[in-house]
Amino acid sequence: MELRHLRYFVAVAEEKSFTRAAERLHIAQPPLSRQIQQLEEDLGVVLIEKGVRPLRLTEAGAFFLAHAKPLLDQVHDLRTMTQRVGKVERTLSIGFVASTLYGLLPDMIRRFRERHPEVEVLLHEMTTVEQLRALKEGRIDVGFGRLKSEDPSIRRILLREERMVVALYPGHRLAGGEGGLRLRELIHEPLLVYPKAPRPSFADQVLAAFSEANLAPDHVQEVRELQIAMGLVAAGQGIAIVPESVQGMHHRHVVYRELLDKHAFSPILFSVRHMDRSPELENMLAAVYSVYDDLGIPRAKESL
Ligand code: BEZ
Numbered sequence: 001m002e003l004r005h006l007r008y009f010v011a012v013a014e015e016k017s018f019t020r021a022a023e024r025l026h027i028a029q030p031p032l033s034r035q036i037q038q039l040e041e042d043l044g045v046v047l048i049e050k051g052v053r054p055l056r057l058t059e060a061g062a063f064f065l066a067h068a069k070p071l072l073d074q075v076h077d078l079r080t081m082t083q084r085v086g087k088v089e090r091t092l093s094i095g096f097v098a099s100t101l102y103g104l105l106p107d108m109i110r111r112f113r114e115r116h117p118e119v120e121v122l123l124h125e126m127t128t129v130e131q132l133r134a135l136k137e138g139r140i141d142v143g144f145g146r147l148k149s150e151d152p153s154i155r156r157i158l159l160r161e162e163r164m165v166v167a168l169y170p171g172h173r174l175a176g177g178e179g180g181l182r183l184r185e186l187i188h189e190p191l192l193v194y195p196k197a198p199r200p201s202f203a204d205q206v207l208a209a210f211s212e213a214n215l216a217p218d219h220v221q222e223v224r225e226l227q228i229a230m231g232l233v234a235a236g237q238g239i240a241i242v243p244e245s246v247q248g249m250h251h252r253h254v255v256y257r258e259l260l261d262k263h264a265f266s267p268i269l270f271s272v273r274h275m276d277r278s279p280e281l282e283n284m285l286a287a288v289y290s291v292y293d294d295l296g297i298p299r300a301k302e303s304l
Helices: 003-015 018-025 029-043 059-086 105-115 128-136 202-212 226-234 244-249 279-295
Strands: 091-096 120-125 142-145 154-168 191-193 220-222 239-243 255-258 265-273
Touching: 003 018, 003 029, 003 059, 018 029, 059 128, 059 265, 091 105, 091 128, 091 279, 105 120, 105 279, 128 142, 128 154, 128 265, 154 226, 154 244, 154 279, 191 202, 191 226, 202 239, 226 239, 226 244, 239 244, 244 255, 265 279
Parallel strands: 091 120, 091 142, 191 220, 191 239
Antiparallel strands: 142 265, 154 239, 154 255, 154 265
16 A cells, blocks of 8 residues: 555545546546555455445545545655755744734744744744644644644644733723723623634634623624724724733724633644654744743643
C-alpha cells in the first residue's frame, strides 16, 4: 500500500463520486478506479459497496477512511516541518485575532524580537478558525486565538481567560454609573457581534455567555469584524461585548464598562502543529509568560 492509495481513497470517499474525486486529484477516472481496485486487492477487503448509488463505504471502508485521514495529515505535517527545519534563515509566522493587537500582543512580539533578533517575525491577522487551517497548511507556525476547538493535529495551550467588557457610546444611558454591568441589563439593547464568518467565532462566545446565564438578547446584528462593530458602537447603533484588551483601541466615541457575570470570559490560546517542536515556539511561549510575569497576570492552570 502506497501513500497515493490513501490519498485516492480519501478523495473518493469524501467526494462520494469517482468523477469528482478524479477532477480533484487531476487524474483521469480509469486509473483512479484501478488504484482503488488495487488497494482493495492488497487489503483483501471491499471498501466501497459495488453497484450502489450514491457511492457508499462498507464498514471496512469507513474504518479505513477514519484512520487514513489523520495519517495523511501527519505526512503533510512531516513535510512542512522538515522544510522548516532545513531552512537556513529562521522565520516565525504568527496568526492572531484582531483583539490581541490592542492588548498584549505588541509587547510579546517586541519581547521575542529583543531576545531573538535573528528570527524574522511575520504577523497575519486571522480568525481562530482560519488559524487552524493556516497551521495545517504551513502558512503560519503559531496561532493566538480564542476557540477551544478539538483537532488532533493541533497542540493547544490555554494562556489565560480574558474578561469581557461592554463597549457603548458615551451618551448611552448605561455608559455612566459606577461599577460593572450584568448581562441581564443588556438584553434589550441592540447587540453587535463579530465576526460574522467563519463560524464558530467570538460572536458565538458572546451569545454563549448570554445563554449560559439563561438569557437571550432581543436584537442581534452580526458584523464582519471588530473594527466595524466598534465604528457602529461609536455611531450609537448598538452595544458590543468585547475582550478587555480592546480598550487599548482608545476610540474617541466609545466607553467601556466591565461585565460582572461569571461566564463573561474569553480564552486566549496558543496553538501549534502537534509535531512542531522547533525552539522558536518554546521561545515565543517564554516571551508570552515573561510579559505575564512583568504584569502580574497569572497563567491559566488548565492544560488542553
Ligand atoms: C494576551 O492578551 O494574553 C495575549 C495576547 C496575544 C498573545 C498572547 C497572549
